[in-house]
Amino acid sequence: MKKHFCILVLMLFIAVLTLGCTGTQTGIQQSAKPTTLTLAAQWEPKTIDPHEYGYTGQRIGYTESLTGVDYEGKVIPSLATDWSVSPDGKTWTFTLRKGVVFHDGTPFTAEAMKKSLERSLTKSMSFAAVPIAGIDASDTQTLVVRMNKSFLLLPAYLSRGEASALSSSSWDANGTIIKPIGTGPFMFDSWKPKEEISLVKNPRYWGTGALVDKVVYRIIPEALTRNMLLKSDEIQLAVIMPPDIAVGYMNQSGFTVQQQSIPRVRMISFNNIKAPFNDARVRQAVNYAIDRDALITSVLEGIGTPGTGLFPPDSYWANKSIQPYPYNLDKARQLLADAGWKDTNGDGIVEKDGNPFRVKLLTYSERAELPPMAEVIQQQLKKAGMDMEITVGTSTATEGIFKTGEYDMYLMGRGVLFTPDPDEIMMTDYHSSGTSKNAYGAFRWNNSRVDSLIEQARTTQDLSARKAMYDEVQSIVVAETPVAYLNYYVNLDITNDKISGYRSHTNEYCYHLENVYFV
Amino acid sequence: MQAIIIHRILQIIPVLLGISIITFLLVSLAPGDPAEISLKAILDTDSPSPEAISVMRAEMGLDQPLHIRYFIWLSRVVQGDLGFSYLSHKSTVHEILYALPTTFYLAALAMSISIIIGIPLGIAAAVRQNGLLDHFCRIFSVIGNSTPEFFIAIILLLVFAINLKILPVAGSGGFQYFILPSVVLAIGLIAITSRIMRTSMLDVLEENYILTARSKGLDRKTIITKHAIKNALLPVMTYMGTQFGWLFGGAVIVESIFALPGIGRLTVEAVETRDIMILQGCMITFAIIFVVINLVVDLSYIYLNPAIKYEEV
Numbered sequence: 001m002k003k004h005f006c007i008l009v010l011m012l013f014i015a016v017l018t019l020g021c022t023g024t025q026t027g028i029q030q031s032a033k034p035t036t037l038t039l040a041a042q043w044e045p046k047t048i049d050p051h052e053y054g055y056t057g058q059r060i061g062y063t064e065s066l067t068g069v070d071y072e073g074k075v076i077p078s079l080a081t082d083w084s085v086s087p088d089g090k091t092w093t094f095t096l097r098k099g100v101v102f103h104d105g106t107p108f109t110a111e112a113m114k115k116s117l118e119r120s121l122t123k124s125m126s127f128a129a130v131p132i133a134g135i136d137a138s139d140t141q142t143l144v145v146r147m148n149k150s151f152l153l154l155p156a157y158l159s160r161g162e163a164s165a166l167s168s169s170s171w172d173a174n175g176t177i178i179k180p181i182g183t184g185p186f187m188f189d190s191w192k193p194k195e196e197i198s199l200v201k202n203p204r205y206w207g208t209g210a211l212v213d214k215v216v217y218r219i220i221p222e223a224l225t226r227n228m229l230l231k232s233d234e235i236q237l238a239v240i241m242p243p244d245i246a247v248g249y250m251n252q253s254g255f256t257v258q259q260q261s262i263p264r265v266r267m268i269s270f271n272n273i274k275a276p277f278n279d280a281r282v283r284q285a286v287n288y289a290i291d292r293d294a295l296i297t298s299v300l301e302g303i304g305t306p307g308t309g310l311f312p313p314d315s316y317w318a319n320k321s322i323q324p325y326p327y328n329l330d331k332a333r334q335l336l337a338d339a340g341w342k343d344t345n346g347d348g349i350v351e352k353d354g355n356p357f358r359v360k361l362l363t364y365s366e367r368a369e370l371p372p373m374a375e376v377i378q379q380q381l382k383k384a385g386m387d388m389e390i391t392v393g394t395s396t397a398t399e400g401i402f403k404t405g406e407y408d409m410y411l412m413g414r415g416v417l418f419t420p421d422p423d424e425i426m427m428t429d430y431h432s433s434g435t436s437k438n439a440y441g442a443f444r445w446n447n448s449r450v451d452s453l454i455e456q457a458r459t460t461q462d463l464s465a466r467k468a469m470y471d472e473v474q475s476i477v478v479a480e481t482p483v484a485y486l487n488y489y490v491n492l493d494i495t496n497d498k499i500s501g502y503r504s505h506t507n508e509y510c511y512h513l514e515n516v517y518f519v
Numbered sequence: 520m521q522a523i524i525i526h527r528i529l530q531i532i533p534v535l536l537g538i539s540i541i542t543f544l545l546v547s548l549a550p551g552d553p554a555e556i557s558l559k560a561i562l563d564t565d566s567p568s569p570e571a572i573s574v575m576r577a578e579m580g581l582d583q584p585l586h587i588r589y590f591i592w593l594s595r596v597v598q599g600d601l602g603f604s605y606l607s608h609k610s611t612v613h614e615i616l617y618a619l620p621t622t623f624y625l626a627a628l629a630m631s632i633s634i635i636i637g638i639p640l641g642i643a644a645a646v647r648q649n650g651l652l653d654h655f656c657r658i659f660s661v662i663g664n665s666t667p668e669f670f671i672a673i674i675l676l677l678v679f680a681i682n683l684k685i686l687p688v689a690g691s692g693g694f695q696y697f698i699l700p701s702v703v704l705a706i707g708l709i710a711i712t713s714r715i716m717r718t719s720m721l722d723v724l725e726e727n728y729i730l731t732a733r734s735k736g737l738d739r740k741t742i743i744t745k746h747a748i749k750n751a752l753l754p755v756m757t758y759m760g761t762q763f764g765w766l767f768g769g770a771v772i773v774e775s776i777f778a779l780p781g782i783g784r785l786t787v788e789a790v791e792t793r794d795i796m797i798l799q800g801c802m803i804t805f806a807i808i809f810v811v812i813n814l815v816v817d818l819s820y821i822y823l824n825p826a827i828k829y830e831e832v
Contacts (some may be wrong), residue, residue, distance in 0.1 A: 044788075046607045125558070128571055193617065194780035195691060220689055220778045221788070224673070228688040231681045 034213040035518050037499065039237035039511070040220040040229050048191050049177035051116075051123040054161020059511050060217045061210075062103075062199055063164035063182035066094055066113070066143075067155045069420045069509040072316035073263060074463070075155050079108065079165055079183060080143075085461065089150025094143045100206045102167035103187040110137035116166045117145075119175065124162035130154065152458060156421035159509075185210045185514035194219055211501070211517035230255070236499045239491070239511070243301040246492040256495050260504035261305045261312035263417035264489040266373070268361070269410045272445040272482050276357065277408055281339040283481045286409075287325040288332035289384035290377060296487055299373045303492065307485030309474040310416055310425070315506060317422050319471040322478050332384040343385050350385040358387045359408035364395040367413050373486070374411050403438050413489065414440055417507060422470050426454045430477060442482035450476050527817060531810050538806040539596065543589050545802075546795050554581055596803070602796030611800035614785060619804070621691060622774070622781035626766040628697055629704035630759065637709040638755065641716025645751075646743060648721065656713055663710030668769055672703045672776045689778035700777040704769050708762055715758050719751040726750075753820075760816030764809040 045056035050063045057063035068078035080094040100108035114137045121127055131148035138144050145154060157163070167181040180188050185207065186199035199215040218235065220226045226238040227245050241249075241257075249255045268286070270277040277283050292306035311318040336342070341350040341357055350357045361377070363370045374390045381388050388409070391398070402410055416425045428434040429441025431454045436444065450473050457469040477483065493504045501515040554575035558567035567575075576582050580591065595602070601611035644656040679699060680688045690696050723729065724747055732742050770783035778784075782801060789798035 046604075047609075052608070125571065129568070192780075194784065195778070218690065218778075221784070222775050222778065224669075225689045225776055225778055228673075228676045228680060232684060232688050234688055 035211075036214040036216060037212040037237070037513060037516055037518075038216040038218060038235045039239065039513075040218040040226045040235045041239045042219070042221045042223070042226075044194060044219045044221070045191075045197070047177070048180060048188075049123065049171075050164045050166060050180050050182065051120045051162055051177075054124070054126075054164055055508075056161075056197065056217070057164060057180055057182060057184070057188070058161035059508060060197065060199060060215060061184040061186045061510065061513050062180060062188045063161060063166070064184050065159050065161065065164045066096075067159040069159050069505075069507065070316075071503065071505060072314065073311075073417055073420055073506045074316040075159055075420050078159070079113070080158075083155055085152065085154075089152055089459070090147045092145040092147070092154050093138075094145070096141045096143060097206060098141060100183055101204050102165075102183055103181045103202060104167050104169050105204075106167050106169070108165060108183055109140045110143040111140070112167065113137070113143050113165055115168050117143075117163060119166070119171070120163045122175075126160055126162045127157060130157050150459075152461070153419060153421050153423055156419045156423075159420055186215055189214075205514070208514065210514040212513070215513055230494060230496065233496070237493065237495045237502060237511075237516075239493045239504075239508075241492045241494055243303045243492065246303065246494060247301055249494050254497050256497060258493045258495070258502070258504040259303060260491045260493070260506060261314060261488040262491050263312060263315060263507055264413055264415045265307060265310065265312070266370070266411070266413050266486045266489070267307065268377075268484040268486065269412065269441060269443050270482055270484070271405060271408050271410075272443055274405065274408065276339070276341070276352075276359065279339045280480055281335045282341070283484070284325075285332040285335040285339070285384065286381065286386070287481055287484050288328045288335065289381050289386065290325070290484065290486065291327040291380055292324065292486060293327070294380070295373055295376055298376055299369055300487070303490050304487040305490065307487045309478055309485060311422075311474075312488040312506070315417070317417075317467065317470055319474040321471070322475055325478075325484075329384055336385065341385070348382070348385060349387045356387060357385065358389065360389050360391060360406075361409040361411055362391050362393075362398050362401055362407040363411040364398045365392055366395050370411055370413065377411070405438075405444075410440075410443070411486075412440065420507070420509075423454075423458060426457070426470065426473065430454065430473060435482075442477065445480075445482035447476060447480065523821065524818060527814055531814065534810055535806065539593060539803065540589070542799050542802045542806070543592060546799055547585060547588070552576075552581075554578075592799075601800040601803070604794050604797045611796045614797055615782060615800050615804055618780060618782040618785045621779050622767060622770050622783060625697060625701055625704065625770055625773070625779065625781060626763060628701035629708065629766055629769075630763060632701060632705035633708035633712050634759065636705070637712030638716050638752075640709070641713040641755075642720055642743075642748060642751075644713065645717040645720035645724065653717075656717065660710035660714050663706045666706075668703055668707065668772045669776060671706055672699070672773065675699050675703060689776075691779050696777070696779075700773045700779060703773055704766055707769070708766070711762075712755065712759065716751065716755050719754050720747060723747045723751040757816055757820060760812055760819070764805075764812050767805055767808055 043056065043059075046053045050057040054063070058065070064078050066078060066080040067083075068076050070076045077097075079097050079100060081097050082095040083092060085092050096108065096110055096113065102108055102112070106112070114135045117135055121132060131151055133146040133148045136144045136146070147154070165183055170179060170181045171177050182188070183206070185202050185205045187202045189198040189200050191197045196219060197217040199217070201210045201213050203209070218229070220229065223240075223242050223245060226235070226241065229235045230238045246257050249257050270283050270286075272278060296302060296304040296306065305313060306324055308324040309319050309322045313320065336350055336357075340352045342352070343350045345351065347356075361374055363374050365371060371390070371392045374392070378388045378390060391401070391407075393401070398410070401407055414429075416422075418424060425441070429439045430450055432446035432451050435442045435446055453469045453473050457466045460466045460469065478485075491504055491508065493502070495502050498518055499516050500519045501517050503512065503515075505511065552572070555567060555572050558571055558575050580588060583591070599612060601615075603610050604614055607614065640656055644653040647653060676688060676699065679686045686699055687696055729742060729746060732746055767783070770781055771786055772783070773779070774781040774783040775787055782804060785797060786801040786805075788794070789801060
């Protein structure tokens with residue numbers, strides 16, 4: 001029996017071993033000559049079709065769109081060198097870049113882009129809000145997009161990966177993707193779902209060509225594992241690392257941590273129609289009573305940028321002249337006193353007409369740093385004589401309470417540039433048409449000057465003129481403070497010092513791996 | 520014999536039906552509107568438009584009452600149609616069949632390692648009861664059984680992948696990628712297997728037939744190898760069989776850490792993205808694997824031990 005048993009186990013073991021060997025046998029390429037850049041991220045493309053899921057191709061560089069987004073987050077030329085809109089805002093004309101070829105060698109023309117865009121519109125829900133009536137190729141280098149109604153955000157929307165230019169040989173007769181054939185500095189080679197995407201250098205790239213021969217993009221959901229891969233030299237770049245891991249690399253030689261604030265702000269939205277926060281002075285008092293630096297050191301491991309306005313300071317759209325609210329308890333107490341809130345019974349909490357100051361802050365647990373941040377704010381406000389109660393729930397539950405208006409403050413993380421243009425967030429969160437409908441931003445707040453500026457910006461084409469309008473909106477919002485900006489989310493990317501040339505992008509639009517080289 | 524087998528197979532049906540109801544309810548009654556959550560992921564926005572949500576609800580069949588949705592769902596499941604992932608647009612069956620071999624391979628490797636190490640360890644500990652090896656074995660099982668898998672994984676990664684650099688950190692390019700994850704899974708299993716083997720062995724050694732063998736003049740080695748081990752193995756095999764299903768559970772953590780594209784990771788990702796069809800598919804797959812393995816263990820028990828007769832069930 002024992003002998004039989006041993007043989008059985010041995011056979012099972014051998015069977016298991018051989019099973020593993022017959023599988024994918026590619027392994028890791030170790031040859032020294034062709035350079036291979038390996039990076040790891042948690043993002044997994046749900047499908048290899050860029051028109052359905054566009055981020056991956058755009059980030060690692062095998063697809064490009066008509067427009068791009070620069071490091072400040074503003075829309076710049078990419079496959080289109082120039083664009084203009086008719087005075088009624090209904091006809092957009094794009095001049096396409098000359099001398100661009102797809103990875104399969106076919107020329108990039110207006111006709112090819114028309115086919116590609118038409119497929120984007122059917123495949124992706126990203127363009128549901130874009131009123132496109134039709135697309136025409138008026139000559140080989142000119143593409144005309146007709147709109148049903150005036151729509152000035154088209155260039156911003158066309159920067160999305162779902163609008164990337166694909167050669168028509170990328171899909172079969174049924175419209176199903178075979179292989180993404182784009183125009184980027186790297187060509188798509190292979191995809192192993194949940195494991196990796198391999199790219200090779202595009203020798204015919206229209207811009208400055210890539211400096212490495214191959215790129216392997218590894219899909220590693222666990223930050224811990226990306227950390228291990230970095231330590232064992234299996235990868236040169238790990239993107240989006242948690243602060244606790246990144247802190248360990250900050251003073252370590254051989255690695256560089258890049259800290260990049262992203263267009264997502266942690267903020268408190270006040271209930272602007274309910275006492276006590278219907279009084280701007282009380283809202284300002286909260287702003288002065290919050291020590292923003294202390295929030296970053298005590299909750300965010302020292303990683304974060306104190307909040308000034310809606311957009312992070314290195315964004316093009318940020319109003320850089322806005323002065324942040326300094327931490328000033330005297331000023332906070334003074335403002336409260338001006339609004340009628342004074343500590344008359346000496347219990348440390350201010351009262352008005354005999355009622356103590358007691359407010360309710362709502363926040364959710366999905367973003368793990370928010371509840372501890374709420375607790376620190378609670379202590380800080382207490383020092384100024386404000387008593388705050390915290391309610392933590394799931395985002396679904398708190399959203400339900402939020403919509404009923406049964407709260408005083410809502411602490412949240414808010415993405416502000418889903419399309420690389422301020423219009424969307426301005427309309428939903430600060431224009432009265434949005435704020436009257438339970439906006440996440442300035443809840444039930446309105447300001448006619450803000451409304452007219454936002455409307456004016458919608459019909460203005462000149463970039464710097466629009467920026468001036470949005471700058472004014474931002475200063476009004478900060479002064480009247482229907483919301484309190486606390487700090488911005490930060491992406492932490494870590495590279496080892498074998499490579500150089502990588503720069504974190506503000507909204508992870510593109511890694512620009514073509515600029516990366518081995519030193 | 521045949522009747523027993525048929526009876527046992529028929530017993531599975533209510534179990535599976537119960538599982539299907541629980542699976543369906545768990546996913547349906549979880550808070551949040553799946554259509555809205557899907558749209559947030561697809562459109563990468565915090566606030567999808569109400570029109571888009573209602574289109575999505577209709578597309579996902581969420582506008583029907585709960586019990587009708589269950590029967591529609593069940594009739595499709597029975598036909599092997601587990602729906603589609605709203606993210607990848609691939610069928611659930613395709614996604615699961617893609618992931619299953621990796622997990623099977625991982626579980627089989629972990630099982631093999633724990634048999635090869637755990638059983639001899641248990642025998643040795645029993646034969647020299649309260650000896651040095653027995654004490655070592657006891658300490659090992661306490662530590663091995665109480666240390667969480669992710670912790671063992673980090674320690675092994677630090678030693679073998681980062682300091683010694685002899686094994687890769689993560690991925691699934693070949694056999695070497697499966698060594699660390701399967702050892703992590705095996706450690707907890709070895710800890711228990713060796714203890715059960717030891718206890719079972721000690722019980723058997725006190726049986727009358729062992730005493731008979733000894734009084735007959737058989738030497739100790741023959742008694743242990745020819746008589747004791749054979750009988751002591753039976754409860755261990757039952758245990759190991761059921762543990763095969765447990766390994767699939769452990770795979771959830773191990774596959775995430777080692778970035779293996781198995782069904783454990785598929786489940787985690789389905790939970791995170793609320794990819795309902797995939798999540799239901801994974802839960803049903805886990806349930807079927809558990810039930811089938813239990814059935815096989817039960818039946819093999821009858822086969823292996825003629826003393827047990829399932830005459831009337």
